Amino acid sequence: MSFEIKLPLFEGPFDLLLFFIERDELDIHDIPISTITNDFLSYLHELDQMNIEVASEFILVAATLMRIKAKVLLPRPVLNEEGEEIDPRDELVKHLLEYKKYKSVVQELAAMEEERMQQYERGNVMQELRALAQEQQVETELQHVDLYKLLKVYEKVWVRFTEEKKDNSHRVVQYPYTVEGQKGFIRQLLSKQPRDVSFVTIIEHNPNKIAVIFNFLAILELLQISEITIKIGEGYNNFWVYRTEDAEQA
Template sequence: MPYQIKLQNFEGPFDLLFHLIEKAEVDIYDIPIAEITNQYLEYINKMRSIDLDVASEFILMAATLIQIKSKMLLPKEKNPLDGTNEDADPRAELIEKLIEYKKFKEVSGLFKESEEKSMDIFYKNAEIIDDIEEDEILLNVSLNDLITAFNDIIERYKSGINEDVHLEEQLIREEFTVYDKILHIKQRLNNKNEISFSQLFISNTTKFEIVITFLALLELMRTREISIYQTKSYGEIIIRRNFS
């Protein structure tokens, strides 16, 4: 008997994410981001395996989760006065949106229940204002391919450099931000329309810089300023600019 996958329908990315958090029975204020991200990507892959279209907003949510997961890999800066961590929790904005979604869902449920008692009503799902398709962001490449390529870059760095040597001094000297790297990527794409994924990291000297570059890439992907594609299976991942 062939293996069949049964998938629940979700109204949007927050609906799916909220379902995974409830299923895991975890505190919404302390989301195990790595576990939830893996489950989210697994669900999207299952949708693809049975030839279901994956809407662009689900892809963008997945990119956001990967971005948060990557940020949590970065070393936290210590306050020199009291030794506490100064960095904000990368999950904070997502948690805030999830709490708002939970409130909206609860209120919507009450209104819907009340209306259904009084009359028969046909409900329409919210329209997606942004009509850019998923295929304009990821072409012949999956999010898993992107993660695998990123992990390969990290492993290549680890095998070539001893991270323990002068790491603290390296981090202190690095003053660039995600925004800086976004500008750097755009500048490189202005010179030529496309660049390979591996070339993007070739000048990176530390794990910190690699992660920051990857976060910048995800942000450009989220804002649809770039597309990611492969010319063939297991081939080099190419970054193409969408901005003028």
């Protein structure tokens, strides 16, 4: 009778020994070494008759079994440090128990592998992006996106986010000007001038951009209440401001 032992991840002599033990319902801690050695050698003879090359690990285990069998048949007691006799089968039993433990783990891993194989694979990201772009007929850079480009974009966004997070305060600066205040400033200038004052002269007193805007707004309000009159010069590059009563006298 020949035996063919195949496991998903492990093939070898210990699989065969465990097969014999489970088949004959033997106690793994009290192996009938003569019986199991004969079964193991018979299996190797079957392989030889089928012209199948016997792996070196099978030959090694066969030699180990015959050595243990010889020790059992011709006992020369080996004692441990405590003076107790050492069973020559102990080392073999130890290896079988350890192998059986790993074999059970392999079965669990095989079940997990089978479960994972039932799940849909992620596939190739680049191919999926190109297929999606082609299906939607989009002519964008999405077709040429790769992981490196995505990481570079992420890096830039993260740096910008970090910089913005460092100082998210905004300072509100109150300008030292008001329309009413600049109206008083223009009235004061007109009172010092004999008749009129040019807008360029007003700017020269305070060339600050904000001050120029407030002065212009003040002039507009004074025009609205008819307190002043303006005269536009040649080329529209300048204008002159008069007090209304001075303009009427002129």
